[in-house]
Amino acid sequence: MPAIFTPKVITANALLEGDVVYLTQDDTWTRNLKDADVLTDEADAQIRLIDASARTSEVVGVYLADVSPGKSGPKPTHFREAFRMRGPSNYPHGKQSEAL
Amino acid sequence: MYRYTDFDATFVAERNAQFRAQVERRIDGSLTEDEFKPLRLMNGLYLQLHAYMLRVAIPYGTLSSAQMRQLAYIAERWDKGYGHFTTRQNIQFNWPTLRDVPDMLDALAEVQMHAIQTSGNTIRNVxxxxxxxAAADEIADPRxxxxxIRQWSTDHPEFQFLPRKFKIAVTGSPNDRAVTKAHDIGLRMVRNDAGEPGFEVIVGGGLGRTPMIGKVVRDFLPEADLLPYLEAVVSVWNLLGRRDNKYKSRIKITVHEHGIDDIRARVxxxxxxxxPAFTGVDQQLFAQIKADFAPPAFADRDTGPFDLAYANDPVFRSWADTNLSAHRAPGHAIAQISLKAHGATPGDATADQMRVMADLAERYGHDELRISHEQNVVLPHVHKADLPAIHAALKDAGLATANIGKISDIIACPGMDYCALATARSIPIAQEIATRFDQLKLEHEVGDLKIKISGCINAxxxxxxxxxxxxxxxxxxxxxxxxxxxxxxTETAAIGQRTGPGFSADEIVPAIERIVDTYLSERDSAEETFIDTFRRVGMTPFKTALYGESDKKQKAA
Structure with missing residues (x-):
C-alpha cells in the first residue's frame, strides 16, 4: 500500500518583498496560510508545484509544505513553517505584526 | 583609518551600478533566479525565512563615527530600525526589499562601505x-x-568561483582574539630570531559539520611574501578542493585528506x-596602507575623574572591572560596549544606540569604533578620565551592561528566527540563559565563561x-x-566535547544551570575559571549533573 499523502500547501518567498507567500485555489499568491489551497492528492500537488515553480517573476524557492487542515484553515505541522507563518520570536516583526 | 583611493571609490560605484542593473534584469525577467542568485550572494544579499537579508562587511571590524551613523540611517530608512552585528565582523539588515538594496549599497558607498564578497564561494570579509x-599585548597592528588582503582578494579573477567560501583572520597579538585557528587561513603576526616581521600561517581550521583546528603550514613567512603565499594556498585548494560534495569542499577537508605535509609541499x-610575479608593487601599497593606520596622538592627562568615579560609584566600578581592557598608551583604556543586555538579542543595536556609540567615538575615542566577533562594540582608544561620562551616556542608551566575557555575554547566531538554514532557534535560548543568571545574581560569582550557541551544524x-x-x-x-x-x-584553541543526548527547549536552561552549579562546587577557588576547572576535573562530574549516575549503569546493562 502506498504511504498516506500528508496534506500540503504550496509556499515560496515573494520575489520583490522576500516574504512568505502561499498558493490559493485560484492560483494567486496570498500572505495568509489560512487562505492557502490545501492539496490532498499527490499527483495534483506535483503538477501544481511544477506550474508554481515556473512563476519565477513572482516568487523564489517554491516547495510543498506539510499542513494539518482545520476549520479555520490549514495549520503548519513543523515549527519551521510556524515561524515562516508568524515571524521571528525576538521581535513582533513580520507577519505577526501585519495581522494586527 | 584607511581611506578609499579614487580607484576604490570607482570600483565600488561600478560594482553597485552593475548590481543595480542585475536587480532590474531579475525583476523584468531577463535573469532567472538560478542566474541571479550567485550575483546577489557576491554582493551580500541573501533570501532568508521572512525576507531578504543584506550582509555588509565591516573590514577588520573597524568603523568611523560617520560610518556608524550611516548604518543607523540605513536601518531606519530601509529596514526596521536596527542592525545585527555578526561573528565575522559584519552587520546584517534583516528586512530589506529587493528594489531597495541598490539604494542601500549606494548609501554604504557614500561612507566607503560595501557588501562585496560577504557571501558566495569567494574570499570573505577579512x-x-x-x-x-590598541591592545597592550600587541606586536603589530593586523589591520x-x-x-x-582585502584589496588583493576583492574581485580576484582566479578566486571568484572557489569550491566553497574562504575565510581569513589576522591577529597581531599572541593572545588570539580573532579565532585564527578556526579559519581557512589564520595569520599570526610574529617576529623571527633576527627580529624581522612575518607571519605564522595556519591553514585548514574551521567549525561547521566537521570542526578542525588549523595546522601550521609555515611557521615563519617573511612579511613581503604574504600575498604570493596566500595566492599559492588558495590556488592549490582551488584545484584540489572537492566540488562534488559541498560538505567536503572546505580547505579543512582538503588538508585532512591530503595531510598537511602534502599540502605544504604543493603550496x-x-x-x-x-x-617572481610579485615585483614589489604590493609592498609599496602595503607601506601606504600602514601609514593610514598610524596610531592617534594619545593625550597625557590626569586620570583623576576615573579614580574618583571608580572609588565612589559601584555601578561604574563593576562596569570598569568587567568591560575595560589594557591599552598600550598610559592613562588609556579599551572600552567594550556590550550588545548583550540581559534578555536582549545578542548583537543587535537600534539606530539610536548606533548614533550614541558614534557620538561617543567622535567625542572621546579618536573617531574609532570596532565590532568584535563576540558581537559587541568596542571604543578602542579612550582616555580613562572620560570613562565616567562615557559610562553615563551608555547607561542612558541601555548600553552599559557590565557582562563582557561573562555568562550572559553569549554569542548566538540568528537561528531559526531568521535563517533559512537553521534547524532550531538560538536567540531565545540566549535570552533565557542571560535572564536566568541575571535573576540568580550569579553572573559575577561565576566569572569568565563563554557560552556560544548555533542554530544548526554550520556553527x-x-x-x-x-x-x-x-x-x-x-x-x-x-x-x-x-x-x-x-x-x-583562543591561541590554545580546542573543540568542545559532547556531553551526551540533547535537551528540549524547556530543558536546556536548567541543564546549563546544572553545569554551572557543578563548576561552582568543583572549582578549587574563586580564581579557577570554568574552563580551567573543566580541564582539571574532566567531563564526568558534568555528565553526572546532567544525566545522573544511573545513565551509565543503564547503558552498561
Whole structure:
C-alpha cells in the first residue's frame, strides 16, 4: 500500500518583498496560510508545484509544505513553517505584526 | 583609518551600478533566479525565512563615527530600525526589499562601505583582532595586513568561483582574539630570531559539520611574501578542493585528506612559481596602507575623574572591572560596549544606540569604533578620565551592561528566527540563559565563561569553541539542543566535547544551570575559571549533573 499523502500547501518567498507567500485555489499568491489551497492528492500537488515553480517573476524557492487542515484553515505541522507563518520570536516583526 | 583611493571609490560605484542593473534584469525577467542568485550572494544579499537579508562587511571590524551613523540611517530608512552585528565582523539588515538594496549599497558607498564578497564561494570579509592598534599585548597592528588582503582578494579573477567560501583572520597579538585557528587561513603576526616581521600561517581550521583546528603550514613567512603565499594556498585548494560534495569542499577537508605535509609541499611549489610575479608593487601599497593606520596622538592627562568615579560609584566600578581592557598608551583604556543586555538579542543595536556609540567615538575615542566577533562594540582608544561620562551616556542608551566575557555575554547566531538554514532557534535560548543568571545574581560569582550557541551544524555561533557550546537541532520535528564542554577559541584553541543526548527547549536552561552549579562546587577557588576547572576535573562530574549516575549503569546493562 502506498504511504498516506500528508496534506500540503504550496509556499515560496515573494520575489520583490522576500516574504512568505502561499498558493490559493485560484492560483494567486496570498500572505495568509489560512487562505492557502490545501492539496490532498499527490499527483495534483506535483503538477501544481511544477506550474508554481515556473512563476519565477513572482516568487523564489517554491516547495510543498506539510499542513494539518482545520476549520479555520490549514495549520503548519513543523515549527519551521510556524515561524515562516508568524515571524521571528525576538521581535513582533513580520507577519505577526501585519495581522494586527 | 584607511581611506578609499579614487580607484576604490570607482570600483565600488561600478560594482553597485552593475548590481543595480542585475536587480532590474531579475525583476523584468531577463535573469532567472538560478542566474541571479550567485550575483546577489557576491554582493551580500541573501533570501532568508521572512525576507531578504543584506550582509555588509565591516573590514577588520573597524568603523568611523560617520560610518556608524550611516548604518543607523540605513536601518531606519530601509529596514526596521536596527542592525545585527555578526561573528565575522559584519552587520546584517534583516528586512530589506529587493528594489531597495541598490539604494542601500549606494548609501554604504557614500561612507566607503560595501557588501562585496560577504557571501558566495569567494574570499570573505577579512577579520582581525578587535583590539588592533590598541591592545597592550600587541606586536603589530593586523589591520594593514587585513586591508592589503582585502584589496588583493576583492574581485580576484582566479578566486571568484572557489569550491566553497574562504575565510581569513589576522591577529597581531599572541593572545588570539580573532579565532585564527578556526579559519581557512589564520595569520599570526610574529617576529623571527633576527627580529624581522612575518607571519605564522595556519591553514585548514574551521567549525561547521566537521570542526578542525588549523595546522601550521609555515611557521615563519617573511612579511613581503604574504600575498604570493596566500595566492599559492588558495590556488592549490582551488584545484584540489572537492566540488562534488559541498560538505567536503572546505580547505579543512582538503588538508585532512591530503595531510598537511602534502599540502605544504604543493603550496611551496606553487609559491616558488608565483613569487617572481610579485615585483614589489604590493609592498609599496602595503607601506601606504600602514601609514593610514598610524596610531592617534594619545593625550597625557590626569586620570583623576576615573579614580574618583571608580572609588565612589559601584555601578561604574563593576562596569570598569568587567568591560575595560589594557591599552598600550598610559592613562588609556579599551572600552567594550556590550550588545548583550540581559534578555536582549545578542548583537543587535537600534539606530539610536548606533548614533550614541558614534557620538561617543567622535567625542572621546579618536573617531574609532570596532565590532568584535563576540558581537559587541568596542571604543578602542579612550582616555580613562572620560570613562565616567562615557559610562553615563551608555547607561542612558541601555548600553552599559557590565557582562563582557561573562555568562550572559553569549554569542548566538540568528537561528531559526531568521535563517533559512537553521534547524532550531538560538536567540531565545540566549535570552533565557542571560535572564536566568541575571535573576540568580550569579553572573559575577561565576566569572569568565563563554557560552556560544548555533542554530544548526554550520556553527555560525562558534559553539564548538565555546566553554559551553549549544547546538540547536531538529529532532523529529522538535527543537533539541546538544551541549559541548571545554571548547576554547583562543591561541590554545580546542573543540568542545559532547556531553551526551540533547535537551528540549524547556530543558536546556536548567541543564546549563546544572553545569554551572557543578563548576561552582568543583572549582578549587574563586580564581579557577570554568574552563580551567573543566580541564582539571574532566567531563564526568558534568555528565553526572546532567544525566545522573544511573545513565551509565543503564547503558552498561
Amino acid at each position: 577579520t582581525a583582532d578587535h583590539f588592533a592598534g 594593514p595586513v587585513a586591508e592589503l 611551496e611549489e606553487r609559491f616558488a612559481l608565483l613569487r 555560525c555561533g562558534h559553539h564548538h569553541v565555546g566553554h559551553i557550546g549549544i547546538l540547536g537541532l531538529d529532532r523529529a520535528g522538535v527543537e533539541n539542543y546538544q551541549i559541548t564542554l571545554g571548547g576554547d577559541h
